[in-house]
Amino acid sequence: MKKMISLLLVVALFAAMAAGCAQKPAETTEPTTEATTEPTTEATTEPTTEATEEVSDPTQGAEAGSLEAMINEIVTIQPVEVMMPTAIPLDLTDTSEDGAFKLKGYTGLEDASMLTEACAYESMVGSVAFSMVLVRVNDAANAETVGQQMKEGIDPRKWICVEANDLQVVGCGDVVMLIMLDSSLGVTSQNFVDAFQTVCGGELDFVLK
DSSP: OOOHHHHHHHHHHHHHHHHHHHSSSOOOOOOOOOOOOOOOOOOOOOOOOOOOOOOTTTTTTTTTTSSSHHHHHHHHSSOSSSSSSSEOOOTTTTTTTHHHHHHHHHHHHHHOOOOEEEEEEEEEEEEEEEEEEEEEESGGHHHHHHHHHHHHHHOOSSSSSSOOOOEEEEEEEEEEEEEEEOEEEEEOHHHHHHHHHHHHHHSEEEEOO
């Protein structure tokens, strides 16, 4: 009888334990959400294009130290307000009739025997009385002689229907300048003589008017 009671108690005890285990809620593990880092977009810097300024060369392509370069410097200081002026280098080796005609027409000289270089600056329009001519002599001691020949030989009426009424021939070192123009252009020969002296950087050796 006692064994039967003990057996029932054991069965009851196991039943109670089983019921308790069935009522215990199962533990659940919540999924862990990891913070995601969004990729950072770095600002890109576009290359900056710097504007480059054009440097104007007063010689405008002429050889430095040449008479053409000197003329361009002169007209930078004293602009020429005439239609289409241009520098005209003279070929002193051209002894043909055409070459002699050009030399006489621009410089007033009969020949180039005392010159090493010559360049004129005139309007491309034949009805504008303006001419600036620079010559370089082979000996500075001959500069005034050449200048006097230029003054006496040049034709102030070489243009069509117009005449240069303002003329000077000046010299500095081995360079002689002849400038003649129509005073109605609003400038004087002295304006260009002053600019020539500035470019030469010294006193004039002679002035012929």
